[in-house]
Amino acid sequence: MTTLKRLEWLSMKVNIVNILLQGKSKLGLLIAGFGILLSSFLIASVYQLFNDVSFILDKSEKEEGYQYLQISKEVGVSTSLGLSSPDFSVNEIASLKKQNFIEDVAELWSNDFRVYGRFGGNGFDMFFTSVKPDFIDADTDNFKWEIGQVEIPVIISNQFLTLLNHAVLPSQGRSPIPKIAIKQATVDLQLTKDGKRLRFKARVVGFSDRISSVLVPRNFLDYANNELSGNTQTRVSMVVLKVKDSGDKTLRKYLDRNDYDVNGEQLVVQKSKTVLKITLGVVFVFGFVILILSMALSLSQIKGLIYQNKDRIRMLILLGYSPAGIIKSLLVSIAKLLGVIIMLVLPFIWIVFNSVHSLMLTYTLGLPQLTIGVWLIPIAISMVILSGIFASVKKLIK
Amino acid sequence: MDIYLKNIAPNPLIGSLSIVGEVWKKELHLKPENYIHILAPSGSGKSTLMGILYGIRNDFKGELIIQGESVKNSSQEDWSKLRSSQIAIVFQDLQLLDELTAIENIQIKNQLTNAYTKDEIVKMAKSLDVYELLDKKVALLSRGEKQRIAILRSLCMQFSWLLLDEPFSALDEVNTQKAIALIKTVVTENNAGLILSNLYSDNYFDYTKKVRMA
Incomplete structure (x- = not known):
């Protein structure tokens, strides 16, 4: 060295x-x-x-510590034959409200007319429902409608958006649409029944994880049902249950016993x-x-x-x-x-x-x-x- | 830095202490800048004395006073300060790390004290004729080479006292004289004193005091 x-x-x-x-x-x-x-x-x-x-x-659910289940009546042969109604009766809803494992019940009121929408040159049938505002898990600031207003605010399910972006649009060779773009667009609506016709425009103002439906303000649904079908009593096709534990065995037994279907595999989701x-x-x-x-x-x-x-x-x-x-x-x-x-x-x-x-x-x-x-x-x-x-x-x- | 030994008697030696000795169970005042020679036949407790003065042994009766304070209850931290700034030592068993090189052994001390630059260390190594050995593992060195490395390491600090426990036991006359010359230079630079213990009387330094242990 x-x-x-x-x-x-x-x-x-x-x-x-x-x-x-x-x-x-x-x-x-x-x-x-x-x-x-x-x-x-x-x-x-x-x-x-x-x-x-x-x-x-x-x-x-995080804020309240509750879970929500959307249920409908099971469609069987008797329903198809018109022997029983697919809608919930007043008594059935009252019975649901009495159950101690159910904290609250909200009716999903439905349209009693045909809804036809057009967007970007495509036409499609739609449906509307309404639910009381405290069951909506989306921003409801713009979810308001008054008589004379052409534009109807709607809240759609996130599941629909997922299906649209990952199933419908790719199959047509089109790109997914982000939420912000969807909120900018309006859909031309044509509501018809027995020769009566109403025209509106729909704009998406929010997205819901809880409710698998297209929600519109209750006063609009009542107005349209009354105008087109003359019904003052809006029918209840589905119900949303507010529960503490959606996996509760008593609840599940009760739903099975009454032939109620839980929408969107919510029980499976809970298990998962x-x-x-x-x-x-x-x-x-x-x-x-x-x-x-x-x-x-x-x-x-x-x-x-x-x-x-x-x-x-x-x-x-x-x-x-x-x-x-x-x-x-x-x-x-x-x-x-x-x-x-x-x-x-x-x-x-x-x-x-x-x-x-x-x-x-x-x-x-x-x-x-x-x-x-x-x-x-x-x-x-x-x-x-x-x-x-x-x-x-x-x-x-x- | 004054060192007083007051009636010190190492516990293992009590009962067999020589009455003619001038260290054990006696009062001994080691004044600053003095060159002390401890003449100690084998078994008289020469290394024990060095151990007591360096704070390695606490198994004694009597009182050791350094800088006016008894060190009986001094902590390890207090002794660390003394060992890094006041008292240097060449151990009889050298206390080198065989797995490290000579320079690493020296640097362990010099890095702690920042006493010398690398040029100064090289100069000192050359004066002891160990420059060529610096990058060799200590395990590979002879006893005499190890002793010179231990001497060089002991000098890598500023000190008031240098303790030398049979420091030249493995050195020939030429290397002994080289070591003595370096030690004298460094001790003088530090205005320090030294305590050399040996089995026999010697004239390595101009001793101001010669003390018999037995």
């Missing part, structure tokens, strides 16, 4: 932790680090996924939601177990490192290094390692969930936000590990 090289070498700083690690296997520490990385990612991801799932499935949450819970426990094991492994590795280096640590202390200084050097190195883990986990989470959320937006499931907890979880885990190591190392070195 040349003198010059030796001088360069001399300027090299000696790191206490490198001295402690010299000649020792780092495999255990690497496994522990990887375990912390994996468990931090899993726990933070489960937290965010739980948030996303709640955002998608519970957003209409439960299964999904349990699955997430299992992943969380899995992540937590990995975390505990990683923490135990990292702690035992650090303890092992100190035991193996007792002579080196003693020598450092004999040379004038303070025990506190050695602990500090060790903790700073571990903190740097944990910092690297955090720096790896956080961007990875950001990339993964940005992709997930973009996908959710494409499928009109909404756009959940990355929660602050996602960022805090890996940091909190690192702090806990660091505190544990500090307590353990302090005892050993002192």
Whole structure:
């Protein structure tokens, strides 16, 4: 080695932790680090996924803690033959209201006339329903109509929009339409019955997850029914139930016994939601177990490192290094390692969930936000590990 | 920095202490800038004395007073301060890390104290004829080479006292003289004192005081 090289070498700083690690296997520490990385990612991801799932499935229920079921009467042979009515009678609705597992009942009043719409050169038949405003899970500020007003505000189901964008339009070779564009457009309406005709325009003012229908203001429906069919009594074809637990066995038995169909597989959705949450819970426990094991492994590795280096640590202390200084050097190195883990986990989470959320937006499931907890979880885990190591190392070195 | 030894008796040696010795169970005042020679036959507690003065051993009766304060209840942190700024030592068993290179062993100390630049360390290494050994693992060095590295490391701080426990035991005459010359220079620069313990009487330094342990 040349003198010059030796001088360069001399300027090299000696790191206490490198001295402690010299000649020792780092495999255990690497496994522990990887375990912390994996468990931090899993726990933070489960937290965010739980948030996303709640955002998608519970957003209409979250504020109140209730769930909503849209039911209709099962169409059987007798209904087809006209022997029984597909509409709900006053008594049937009263019976529903009496059930203690049902918190509230809202009738879905229907149109008693033909609705024909035209949009972009295409014509199609439609239907209207109305429900009391407190059952609507959409902004109702613009959901108002007065006699003489040509434009009718409507709220449509998000399911319709999904079907339109992912089934109807692609089959015609057309691009999906975003919500904002749908709100800008109007549909020409022709309401007819027995030779009577009314013309209106419909504009979508909101989207509902709760009610699978085309909602119009109640006063408009009553007006149109009265004008076209002379009915002052608007018929109730469907009912929305407000319940605490849509998976309740008594409720399901009651619905089966009365031949009521639950719309949109809402019970299945509830079951799926439960299964999904349990699955997430299992992943969380899995992540937590990995975390505990990683923490135990990292702690035992650090303890092992100190035991193996007792002579080196003693020598450092004999040379004038303070025990506190050695602990500090060790903790700073571990903190740097944990910092690297955090720096790896956080961007990875950001990339993964940005992709997930973009996908959710494409499928009109909404756009959940990355929660602050996602960022805090890996940091909190690192702090806990660091505190544990500090307590353990302090005892050993002192 | 004054050091007082007041009636000190190491616990393991109580009962077998020599009555003619001038250290154990006696009062001994080590004045600043003094060069003290401790003459200590084998088994008389020479390394024990060094251990007590350096704060490694606390198993003694009596009182050790440094800078006017008893160190009986001093903490590890207090001793760390003394070891990094007041008391330097060459251990009899050298206390080098075999897995590290010579320069790493020196840098461990110098990095803590920031006493010398790399050029100064190189100069000192050359004066001890160990420059070519700096990048070698200590495990590969001879006892004499290790002893010179230990001496060089001990000097990498500002100090008031330098403790030397049989520091030249493995050195030939030429290397002993080189080491003595370097030690004298550094001790003088620091206006420090030194305490050298040896099995036999020597004239390595111009001692101001010679103390017999037995």
